[in-house]
Amino acid sequence: MTHVSISEAEWQVMNVVWDRQPLTAQDVIALLSDQADWAPSTIKSMLHRLVKKEVLTYELQGNRYVYRSRVPRSDCVRNASRSFLDRVFGGESSSLLAHFLRRAKLSADEIAQLRQILDEQEGRQ
Numbered sequence: 001m002t003h004v005s006i007s008e009a010e011w012q013v014m015n016v017v018w019d020r021q022p023l024t025a026q027d028v029i030a031l032l033s034d035q036a037d038w039a040p041s042t043i044k045s046m047l048h049r050l051v052k053k054e055v056l057t058y059e060l061q062g063n064r065y066v067y068r069s070r071v072p073r074s075d076c077v078r079n080a081s082r083s084f085l086d087r088v089f090g091g092e093s094s095s096l097l098a099h100f101l102r103r104a105k106l107s108a109d110e111i112a113q114l115r116q117i118l119d120e121q122e123g124r125q
Contacts, residue, residue, distance in 0.1 A: 010049065010055075012036060013032065013050060014069065022068045024067070029043050055076070
C-alpha cells in the first residue's frame with residue numbers, strides 16, 4: 001500500500017467497515033449514529049473520499065452501493081504508526097517505546113509479552 005493519510009473521522013468509518021463488511025452506506029450511517037453526531041451526507045462524503053483514496057471499494061447492487069475495504073486494517077495501522085513515529089519521535093523506535101514504557105502501568109503478563117518480543121528481536125540480530 002502506498003502511504004495514504006486517513007483522518008481521525010475516516011478511521012471511525014473504516015473501523016466500522018473493517019469490522020462488519022460488506023456494508024451499504026445506510027448500514028454505515030446506522031452503525032455510526034451511536035458513535036458520532038454526523039449527518040448522513042457527511043458520512044457519505046467520507047465514504048466517497050475513502051474510495052478516492054483507494055482505501056474502500058464499492059459495487060452497485062440494485063440501487064445501493066455496497067462498500068468493502070480495499071486495504072487491510074494492518075496496512076493502515078502500519079502507515080499511521082510510521083507517520084506518528086516519524087513526526088513525533090524523529091523515526092526512533094526506541095524513543096517511542098521508552099516514552100510509553102515509562103508512563104504505562106503494565107501487568108506481569110504484559111511485561112512477559114514485551115520480554116518475549118524483545119528476546120525474539122534480539123534473536124534476529
